[in-house]
Amino acid sequence: MSEPVLATRNLKKAFGALQATDDVSIDLRAGEIHAIIGPNGAGKSTLIAQICGGYRPDAGTVHLAGVDVTSLSTAERAQRGLGRTFQISALAMEDTVLENALLGAVGHARKPWRLWGAVERDRSLRDRAMEALARVGIADLADQITANLSHGQRRQLEVAVALTLAPKAFIMDEPMAGLGAEGSKVMTTFLDGLRSEAPILLVEHDMDAVFALADRISVLVYGRVIATGSVEEIRNSREVREAYLGEEA
Template identity: 50%
Template sequence: MVSPILSIQNLSKKFGAVIANEDVSIDLYQDEIHGLIGPNGAGKSTLIKQISGEIKQDSGKIVLGENEISNQPVFQRAKMGLARSFQVSSIIPSITVLENVILAIQGNLGQTFKFWKPVSKNQELINAAHGYLDQVDLKLRMFILASELSHGERRKLEISMALALEPKVFLLDEPMAGLGAAGSKVMTKQLAKLKSRAPILLIEHDMDAIFALADRISVLVYGRIIATGTVDEIRSNANVKEAYLGSEDL
């Protein structure tokens, strides 16, 4: 029996009387992309925030590798190997693209509390950052301010920063959002490559992308997982069809 890299166990979260997540369990194994889909308001965002640590679960637990991370703060989970991208691209706009990646590298290596050596003269960090930027074809743009990047380039920068964390798990929140057809294609290729570095929990609205990429899919409806299975199983699942009836042709 192979043990999962990321195991979400019976996670529940209520906001007042509203049930956002109830008894959600997902296992993410090595070498897989696990897709998470669900209609708007199904509780996907709440689930991601609990995994990343922004929101604390009411009950249940999250295990990353060997370690339970349910009660760890956000930065600690990132240090332990959880790299996330945000639904709305989250970068540091006032510094260069290169510096954004360097920030991620120094976070991963625990080199933040160095006060003397200028970053611009730290060739080791810079070389490492070049590598991560190269992997997302952003090296030519590395000296411009991150605020000047296009939407698609910001997405790439986020992926590059996630790579720089050398994580155990990628947690990607709608990486295709707003990319358009051509951009989505590029990103799809990118994610397929990413999978060889670490497994991906992929939250995505773009059904075509999910069905093309995911090895397994979980469907979240009204805060509960109603089905988990391979792409074909999900396609033919009666409950899933019902949940999406009229809104999406599976």
């Protein structure tokens, strides 16, 4: 089996007496969508923060494309190919949709120190930004102020910004949230096609989307991975049903 694009090994993080993640080891392989599910407070957000560099783990490692990135900052991990979307949109709300996408393009081109020349007139940056917006279906909103977008459109813009980075792996934190039935369907189809470009670690509460998309699912409960397997394996797992779905065995 090929080396995973992204791998965590025995990640641990505690906040006081609360063990938010406990010995979490997961792999993300090329071409797959690996979903992380779990009830609220299971440690999903902490895990993502550890993978992306927001939290330093108490123990364990994070490897991206075979390189140990545990000690690197969020920005350095992004430079090495980690693209993420946020659960709560983190966008420049006063800026236009295009400007938000351009920010990703500037980051990808490593051009933040160019003090001269209008960014919107840079053909290569603009093309990259517009292409990303077009791919998620919001190119027609390019000149809109981001604060005026609907919640669902902001989710799409989040994904577009991540796309401009052409990452080696995507970390997507609830990309379906607030999209509605139709929007969720469109996003599911889009992510389905995106996996061939770069694998996706998907944290999602929309179980229909998870079951439709995931090649593998890991179930996180109280900071521990209690099961990893295919959709069928997870659906049929008694342990998962007991711990997560709340069913009696």
